Amino acid sequence: MARRDEIITYANELLDLAAFKDYGPQGLQVAGAEEVTRVVCSVSASLELFRRAAAAGAQLVIVHHGLLWDNEPRVIDARVRRRLQALFEADINLAGYHLALDAHPEIGNNALLARELGVEVDGPFLELGLGGSVSTTRDEFLARVRERIGREPLVFAEGPDDLRRVAIISGGGQRYLPEAAAQGYDLFLTGEPAEPSLHLARELGINFVAAGHYATEKLGVQALTEKLAERFDLEWEFVELPNPV
Numbered sequence: 618m619a620r621r622d623e624i625i626t627y628a629n630e631l632l633d634l635a636a637f638k639d640y641g642p643q644g645l646q647v648a649g650a651e652e653v654t655r656v657v658c659s660v661s662a663s664l665e666l667f668r669r670a671a672a673a674g675a676q677l678v679i680v681h682h683g684l685l686w687d688n689e690p691r692v693i694d695a696r697v698r699r700r701l702q703a704l705f706e707a708d709i710n711l712a713g714y715h716l717a718l719d720a721h722p723e724i725g726n727n728a729l730l731a732r733e734l735g736v737e738v739d740g741p742f743l744e745l746g747l748g749g750s751v752s753t754t755r756d757e758f759l760a761r762v763r764e765r766i767g768r769e770p771l772v773f774a775e776g777p778d779d780l781r782r783v784a785i786i787s788g789g790g791q792r793y794l795p796e797a798a799a800q801g802y803d804l805f806l807t808g809e810p811a812e813p814s815l816h817l818a819r820e821l822g823i824n825f826v827a828a829g830h831y832a833t834e835k836l837g838v839q840a841l842t843e844k845l846a847e848r849f850d851l852e853w854e855f856v857e858l859p860n861p862v
């Protein structure tokens with residue numbers, strides 16, 4: 618058993634939340650039990666997740682995509698009320714870690730994707746992503762994506778067949794495709810495409826790979842939760858709620 622506030626403070630400091638301007642509050646978003654023995658983690662907040670966490674006897678839920686986004690109405694409508702009610706009734710804490718979890722050099726989504734895909738990291742790509750070196754073909758790299766990420770990616774094969782440099786930004790990083798091309802990367806991997814992505818890739822001569830927003834952001838929340846569980850002697854589990862996006 619561990620104190621909620623000690624867990625949250627450690628996680629906030631580990632991820633250096635103050636260094637990232639995000640789209641909503643990060644860290645503890647809904648307060649519940651002060652003592653924690655079991656943690657459930659998943660990619661995104663949802664009513665189904667909260668109900669499953671309650672059934673599992675969790676006191677803390679950790680997600681990558683939480684509640685209280687800046688672009689959402691400040692109204693507790695029926696949907697939000699049901700979510701909050703599920704947390705309140707089970708006395709569950711909710712913590713969300715977004716951009717800081719993408720960017721962390723060890724347990725972040727991008728660092729873990731690079732490791733899984735055999736990319737030797739050279740340094741950051743913009744503020745959130747990573748860039749690195751590979752020595753493989755596009756087909757071989759895509760085979761790794763299918764095996765390690767578990768998705769059939771959307772591919773715009775508009776760059777070289779032989780890859781030397783790869784940039785990665787998990788989730789919704791499609792708008793950074795022109796910058797990846799400008800920095801000389803052969804392939805840019807993210808979660809989602811945008812409508813202009815095909816012609817941008819074609820005109821810029823770069824390979825674009827969209828491997829799924831959900832699928833590219835599963836690793837970080839698990840690594841964070843496992844690290845917290847080891848430090849504070851907690852039980853934990855990842856709840857898989859597949860999303861085709």
